[in-house]
Amino acid sequence: MRRLLAGALAGLFAPLAAAAASLPPPPAHQTGVVRIWGTAQMAPLAQRWATGLRAQRPDLRVETHLTGSDVALAGLYTGKVDIALVGRDATEVEVKAFEWIYSYRPTGVVILHGGVDQPGRSPALAVLTHRSNPLSQISLDQLRAVFGADGAQMRTWGQLGLKGAWATRPIHLYAPDMESGSGRFFRHVVLADTNKLNWNALREFAEPVGGPGHVDQAARRIAAAVARDPLGLGIGLSPKASQPIKALAVARAADGPYFRATPGTVVSRAYPLARDVNAYFNRAPGAAADPGVKAFLDYVLSPAGQAELAKVGGYLPLSADDQSHSRNALD
Amino acid sequence: MKKTLRALLAITLATSAVPTAQGAAAAKPPVAPDPAVRFVDDLPAYQPTQKVSGTIRLWGHGSSKHDFMGGLIGAWIEAFGRYQPDVKFEYRMYGTASAIGALYTGAGDLAILGEEISPDNARAFQRARGYPPTGLSIATGSVDADFFDYAHMIFVNKDNPIQGLSLTQLDAIFGAEHRRGRRNIRTWGELGLKGDWTGQPIRPYGWKVDEDFALFFRERVLGGSHRWNPAIREYVHGARPDGSQYDRGQRIVDGVAADRDGIGVSNVRYATPQTRAIPLAWTDGGPYYEPTPANLISQRYPLTRIIPAYIDKAPGRPVDPAVREFLRFVLSREGQQAIVRESSYLPLGAAKRQAQLEKLQ
Numbered sequence: 001m002r003r004l005l006a007g008a009l010a011g012l013f014a015p016l017a018a019a020a021a022s023l024p025p026p027p028a029h030q031t032g033v034v035r036i037w038g039t040a041q042m043a044p045l046a047q048r049w050a051t052g053l054r055a056q057r058p059d060l061r062v063e064t065h066l067t068g069s070d071v072a073l074a075g076l077y078t079g080k081v082d083i084a085l086v087g088r089d090a091t092e093v094e095v096k097a098f099e100w101i102y103s104y105r106p107t108g109v110v111i112l113h114g115g116v117d118q119p120g121r122s123p124a125l126a127v128l129t130h131r132s133n134p135l136s137q138i139s140l141d142q143l144r145a146v147f148g149a150d151g152a153q154m155r156t157w158g159q160l161g162l163k164g165a166w167a168t169r170p171i172h173l174y175a176p177d178m179e180s181g182s183g184r185f186f187r188h189v190v191l192a193d194t195n196k197l198n199w200n201a202l203r204e205f206a207e208p209v210g211g212p213g214h215v216d217q218a219a220r221r222i223a224a225a226v227a228r229d230p231l232g233l234g235i236g237l238s239p240k241a242s243q244p245i246k247a248l249a250v251a252r253a254a255d256g257p258y259f260r261a262t263p264g265t266v267v268s269r270a271y272p273l274a275r276d277v278n279a280y281f282n283r284a285p286g287a288a289a290d291p292g293v294k295a296f297l298d299y300v301l302s303p304a305g306q307a308e309l310a311k312v313g314g315y316l317p318l319s320a321d322d323q324s325h326s327r328n329a330l331d
Numbered sequence: 332m333k334k335t336l337r338a339l340l341a342i343t344l345a346t347s348a349v350p351t352a353q354g355a356a357a358a359k360p361p362v363a364p365d366p367a368v369r370f371v372d373d374l375p376a377y378q379p380t381q382k383v384s385g386t387i388r389l390w391g392h393g394s395s396k397h398d399f400m401g402g403l404i405g406a407w408i409e410a411f412g413r414y415q416p417d418v419k420f421e422y423r424m425y426g427t428a429s430a431i432g433a434l435y436t437g438a439g440d441l442a443i444l445g446e447e448i449s450p451d452n453a454r455a456f457q458r459a460r461g462y463p464p465t466g467l468s469i470a471t472g473s474v475d476a477d478f479f480d481y482a483h484m485i486f487v488n489k490d491n492p493i494q495g496l497s498l499t500q501l502d503a504i505f506g507a508e509h510r511r512g513r514r515n516i517r518t519w520g521e522l523g524l525k526g527d528w529t530g531q532p533i534r535p536y537g538w539k540v541d542e543d544f545a546l547f548f549r550e551r552v553l554g555g556s557h558r559w560n561p562a563i564r565e566y567v568h569g570a571r572p573d574g575s576q577y578d579r580g581q582r583i584v585d586g587v588a589a590d591r592d593g594i595g596v597s598n599v600r601y602a603t604p605q606t607r608a609i610p611l612a613w614t615d616g617g618p619y620y621e622p623t624p625a626n627l628i629s630q631r632y633p634l635t636r637i638i639p640a641y642i643d644k645a646p647g648r649p650v651d652p653a654v655r656e657f658l659r660f661v662l663s664r665e666g667q668q669a670i671v672r673e674s675s676y677l678p679l680g681a682a683k684r685q686a687q688l689e690k691l692q
C-alpha cells in the first residue's frame with residue numbers, strides 16, 4: 001500500500017520533487033575554455049592538439065590534464081571537463097552516472113584508432129599461439145566457443161581443426177583481466193559482454209593501478225606465458241620476431257576473410273579486434289556542440305590534427321570516411 | 332511535516348517548490364519500529380566539538396524518479412542546523428554512480444552512497460588522488476525494504492533439507508575461484524546431502540553478475556573474485572504479461588521454487604511457500620544467523636549491508652571540520668533516531684558506530 005501511494009504521489013509531484021530534491025546539474029561548459037582530460041597515455045598527443053588549436057584560436061584557453069579515462073569521464077559528469085579522450089568505450093555505469101545527472105547520455109565520437117601493437121596506445125588485440133602450433137587462423141565464433149562457458153564450447157585443439165597428436169590436447173588460455181579495459185573490449189566483441197567464461201582453462205593477467213607514467217605489463221607477461229606453453233592461446237599484442245610465438249589471422253565469420261593486425265587492416269576496420277579511441281562530451285539533445293568543444297574536435301579530425309599522430313607514434317588515423325562521419329556527429 | 336519543510340528551506344534550492352511532505356511520506360516505515368532499534372534513544376546526544384561553517388556539497392544516492400533518502404537527509408540537515416547554523420548544504424544527490432567521481436574531481440565534499448562502494452569507483456579514486464577514499468558506515472541496510480539496501484538471503488527449494496550454509500560454502504557454490512576454501516562445490520552431495528540428492532548438480536540463481544547487488548555479493552562472499560560459477564542463471568527485471576515489472580528478486584526466488592536443485596540469492600520480500608531462506612554462518616560449522624533486525628544491526632548476519640559516507644581525506648590531513656561535525660551528528664543519538672523515524676534503513680550497532688567515530692578523531 002505504501003509503495004502504491006508513493007508511486008501515485010511520485011507521479012503527481014514528480015517534476016516538483018525532482019526540482020526540489022537536487023540542484024540543477026553543474027554547468028557543462030564555460031565560455032572560452034576547453035578543458036581536456038583523458039587516458040594518461042594520450043597526454044603528449046592531447047598537448048600537441050592543444051598547441052595546434054591555440055595557434056588557430058588564441059581566444060580559447062585550452063587546458064589539458066590527462067590522468068586516467070575513468071577520472072576523465074567522472075569530470076565530464078561533474079562539470080569539470082569539456083572533452084574526455086579515452087582509449088576505450090565508456091562503461092554502462094559511467095553512462096548511467098552521467099545520465100542520472102543530465103537526463104541524457106554523453107555524446108561520443110571516434111577520433112582515431114588505437115595502434116597495431118604499442119602498449120598503452122589502445123593496441124589491437126592479437127590472438128597468439130606458440131610458433132610450433134600448426135593453427136594459423138581463427139574466427140570470432142571459434143574464439144567465443146573457446147573462451148565461453150555457454151552454448152557451443154571448444155576445449156581441445158582438435159575442435160579448432162588440428163589433427164594428429166594435437167587433436168586431443170587441451171587449449172590453455174592466457175588473457176588480460178576480464179574486468180580491465182582490454183578484457184571488457186574482448187568480451188564485448190567476442191562474447192556479447194558475458195561474464196560466464198571458461199575459467200578452468202583461463203589464466204588472467206591483471207594490470208596494477210598505475211599513475212600517469214605507468215606502462216602496461218600484462219601484455220608482456222601474456223606473451224611470455226604463450227612462449228613457454230605450446231598448448232597456449234593468448235590474447236595479447238602482435239609479437240616481436242624474437243619471440244617463439246605468432247599471431248593468428250582473425251575473421252569475423254568462419255568463411256573469412258582472415259586478417260592480421262597491420263596499419264592497413266586497423267584503419268580499414270578489416271581486423272576485428274582493433275580498438276577505437278573516443279572523445280566524449282556533453283551535448284543536450286537538439287543542441288549544438290559547445291563552440292570550444294567543436295573547435296577542438298574539428299581540429300583533431302582535420303588533416304593537421306590527424307598528422308600529429310605520426311609525431312607521437314602508436315596511434316593510427318581515421319580513414320577519410322570515418323573522419324567525415326565523426327565530424328558530422330559534431331553538428 | 333512542518334519540520335521537514337523547514338529542513339528543505341534550509342538547503343540551497345534552485346526553486347521554491349517544496350513538496351517535501353511527499354518525500355517524507357514515501358520514506359517513512361508504516362509500522363512501529365522493531366524493539367531492536369530502541370537502543371538509539373540511549374545513544375550519546377550530539378555535542379559539537381567546535382563551531383563550524385562553510386558549505387558541504389553533498390552527492391549520492393538519489394534519482395529524479397524516486398525520493399530514496401531525501402526525507403532522511405532533509406531531517407539530518409534541519410536538525411544539524413540547530414546546532415551548526417553556519418553550515419550550508421548544496422544538495423546534489425543525482426545517484427550513487429556519480430558520487431565518488433564528484434569527490435575525486437573536486438565537485439563534492441561528501442558522498443552518501445545507497446550501497447557499498449563499487450571496486451571500479453574505489454580504483455578510480457585511487458588513480459585520481461593517489462590514496463584510497465575514506466569511508467564511514469552511517470546506517471545499516473534494511474531487512475527487506477525495497478530501495479533501502481536490503482540484506483541478501485539464500486533460498487533453497489522447500490524440499491531441500493540443507494540446514495544452513497557458511498560463506499566458504501557459498502563462495503564454493505556461486506563462484507569459480509573458491510578464494511575462501513579449497514575447491515568448488517558443484518553437487519548437493521558435497522554439502523552432505525544424502526539419498527537421491529547425492530549426485531544432483533547445484534543450480535545457482537542470482538542477480539546479473541556485473542550489476543550492483545551482485546557486486547556486493549562478489550565482495551562479501553567471493554572475496555572480490557569476478558569468476559562466477561558459469562552455471563548461474565542471472566536475472567534482470569522482466570515484464571509480466573500485464574506489463575507490470577517482474578522484479579529480478581522475484582524471478583530468482585520463483586526460479587528456485589520451480590527447481591528442486593536450485594539455490595538463489597535474493598531477499599525475503601520475494602519469499603514464496605515453495606522456497607526457504609536458510610540461516611548463514613561466517614565460517615563452516617556455524618554459528619548460523621537469521622536475518623533479523625537485531626542480527627543486521629550487530630553485523631552478525633553475514634550478508635548484512637551498510638550505507639557508507641565517503642570523503643576525500645589525504646593521509647595525514649584532517650577531515651574538513653564542517654564535514655566532520657556533520658558526520659559526528661549523523662552518528663549521534665539524533666542522527667540515528669532520524670534513520671529510524673525517516674527511513675527504512677536500520678541504525679548502526681554500537682560497536683560499528685564506535686569504530687566510525689574513531690575514524691573521525
